[in-house]
Amino acid sequence: MTKHSELDDDEHEQIRDRLKQERTIKSAFTNGDGPWTVVYDDWHLDNENNGGRYMAFAQPRMRNKILSDAGWDFTKGDGFPGFATSGGEISYTRSNKLPDFEPLVIFHQFHGVVPDAWIVSEEFRLLMNLWQDPKSGNYYEVKNDGSTDLAIRFQDDRIEVRTPILKRYMAARQLDAVLLVDSVTFMPCNENSSKFSDLEFEGHSNIDLLFASLNVGQISGEERRVFSRVLAKRIIPAPPQDTCGIWPWDEADPADYPEFIIGEDDHGKPVKYTCDPDRLANYFGKNPDAPPYLTPVFFKREVLQRYYDDSELYTVSDGYLSCSYLWGVKIDNEFFDVISVFLGDIGRDIPSEHWTHWLAYNVPPTQKMSEVAFRRAFLNQPTNSKNPEHCFKLAYNQLQSSWDKHWGWRLHRKAEGPDAGVLQRLRIPVNDTDAELRAQSINLALVLVDYLNERKLASYLSDTKNDKGIAKLRKFLEAQSYQHTERDVRLLQRIQRMRSRIAAHSSGSSGQAYLEEELGNDTPQEYIARLITEATQMLVDLRAFAEEQSRQDSDS
Numbered sequence: 001m002t003k004h005s006e007l008d009d010d011e012h013e014q015i016r017d018r019l020k021q022e023r024t025i026k027s028a029f030t031n032g033d034g035p036w037t038v039v040y041d042d043w044h045l046d047n048e049n050n051g052g053r054y055m056a057f058a059q060p061r062m063r064n065k066i067l068s069d070a071g072w073d074f075t076k077g078d079g080f081p082g083f084a085t086s087g088g089e090i091s092y093t094r095s096n097k098l099p100d101f102e103p104l105v106i107f108h109q110f111h112g113v114v115p116d117a118w119i120v121s122e123e124f125r126l127l128m129n130l131w132q133d134p135k136s137g138n139y140y141e142v143k144n145d146g147s148t149d150l151a152i153r154f155q156d157d158r159i160e161v162r163t164p165i166l167k168r169y170m171a172a173r174q175l176d177a178v179l180l181v182d183s184v185t186f187m188p189c190n191e192n193s194s195k196f197s198d199l200e201f202e203g204h205s206n207i208d209l210l211f212a213s214l215n216v217g218q219i220s221g222e223e224r225r226v227f228s229r230v231l232a233k234r235i236i237p238a239p240p241q242d243t244c245g246i247w248p249w250d251e252a253d254p255a256d257y258p259e260f261i262i263g264e265d266d267h268g269k270p271v272k273y274t275c276d277p278d279r280l281a282n283y284f285g286k287n288p289d290a291p292p293y294l295t296p297v298f299f300k301r302e303v304l305q306r307y308y309d310d311s312e313l314y315t316v317s318d319g320y321l322s323c324s325y326l327w328g329v330k331i332d333n334e335f336f337d338v339i340s341v342f343l344g345d346i347g348r349d350i351p352s353e354h355w356t357h358w359l360a361y362n363v364p365p366t367q368k369m370s371e372v373a374f375r376r377a378f379l380n381q382p383t384n385s386k387n388p389e390h391c392f393k394l395a396y397n398q399l400q401s402s403w404d405k406h407w408g409w410r411l412h413r414k415a416e417g418p419d420a421g422v423l424q425r426l427r428i429p430v431n432d433t434d435a436e437l438r439a440q441s442i443n444l445a446l447v448l449v450d451y452l453n454e455r456k457l458a459s460y461l462s463d464t465k466n467d468k469g470i471a472k473l474r475k476f477l478e479a480q481s482y483q484h485t486e487r488d489v490r491l492l493q494r495i496q497r498m499r500s501r502i503a504a505h506s507s508g509s510s511g512q513a514y515l516e517e518e519l520g521n522d523t524p525q526e527y528i529a530r531l532i533t534e535a536t537q538m539l540v541d542l543r544a545f546a547e548e549q550s551r552q553d554s555d556s
Contacts, residue, residue: 019228028181028232051183057175070231079103164268172244193218209235275347293344303361311421334370395539437524445499
């Protein structure tokens with residue numbers, strides 16, 4: 001930025017573009033359209049740009065008043081119960097804004113005495129059957145089948161609600177959602193703010209239920225700056241009451257042929273379509289009004305559990321699920337919480353006997369397919385998975401090959417008997433249950449500790465009396481001057497200790513205390529993923545060490 005009072009054309013346009021805050025305005029007018037709706041946000045950036053977003057419910061009759069000016073009709077400090085006076089009479093009120101406005105979330109401030117708290121509307125929680133996870137603080141919808149879906153998530157200074165749940169509540173209560181935005185942007189500039197006054201505007205639409213205003217100002221000091229302030233409102237009207245999905249409007253849509261959720265409509269209801277490949281569109285003009293064959297359909301990751309656990313028959317690998325050589329289907333299993341399958345592939349490649357199983361785990365598309373799957377399917381690009389499970393299994397097999405090539409034996413023996421499919425069964429937990437944590441703790445210990453090739457390790461050592469597998473590995477690696485010996489031994493000891501204390505035996509109070517200490521703030525999924533990631537680094541380094549030894553031998 002030039003220090004002269006006059007700006008060149010490019011600098012002037014850059015400032016104008018920033019002051020317009022077009023992205024902020026667009027975001028304000030599209031909040032509520034996606035899978036998640038931001039109901040609170042607050043930002044104070046290093047450049048002093050600041051702003052916030054908030055949401056409240058309102059009676060539909062308040063629309064004209066809300067859109068008549070820029071001021072916020074409800075703030076995070078409103079909505080508390082207390083007393084009111086009128087004509088000398090004192091009366092108790094549930095909220096100073098009722099009945100016109102109601103909060104979804106209220107900021108309960110304790111002024112530093114104890115931590116402040118966000119309180120979610122009790123009526124919202126009860127009507128939508130929400131449960132709060134005490135560890136994360138997030139809220140989950142508990143469904144009639146016993147499953148839980150993330151409904152409200154807290155991320156730093158932002159609170160988001162699943163849009164379908166929000167709209168179902170709005171439908172049930174026949175309340176509008178009022179989304180409010182206040183954003184201030186500063187720019188260093190020696191020019192007078194009047195040079196940007198043409199950017200100012202104020203307007204509203206009673207048809208689209210939108211309001212926005214932009215004002216420009218100036219601050220003098222050591223560094224002169226211009227700023228713009230955007231105030232915006234969006235009213236999302238209450239959907240029809242019969243779309244709330246609550247009795248007596250809770251009957252499921254009839255389906256003679258399997259239909260899977262492929263999206264959500266404007267009311268937050270799931271959009272379903274048949275998986276019959278012959279009724280889907282392709283890229284050559286077939287069924288032009290139907291969804292494409294390659295429409296991704298999403299499922300909870302638990303859908304794979306039956307296939308993981310029956311490892312003699314099924315194989316779940318990177319991007320593919322197969323039943324021996326009988327059938328197989330491409331899957332996108334890059335994420336921890338969901339997988340996806342193309343709509344047409346469900347009907348073509350998954351046997352009809354399995355459709356009911358898959359329907360039970362079908363969820364709305366709250367995210368896009370992974371970049372890995374997209375590149376493989378649509379760009380025909382070979383792409384490595386970033387999923388810790390896939391990386392681990394690849395590194396594990398590569399290590400055995402490199403180790404065998406140099407020393408003539410595998411570092412880990414091939415699993416046999418009941419353990420033959422243990423590497424296939426090893427996975428990021430498909431859910432956060434204790435059973436999955438225990439199972440994967442056992443599997444990880446089996447793969448990395450129990451199947452260490454102790455006999456071959458001992459053949460390189462002079463004294464291994466009473467030594468177990470990890471101790472033998474330590475002595476072997478120390479003798480070979482491997483630089484990460486201590487790190488890797490500590491990791492294997494942690495894995496073994498976790499299995500011994502928590503998974504293989506009755507845990508009791510001491511086991512539970514150890515579990516809580518090990519997990520910290522991690523979920524079982526996050527904990528196992530972290531262990532597997534650390535183990536993958538160990539496998540990669542051991543492979544590199546074996547290959548370096550081979551190169552040194554060939555050079556000598």
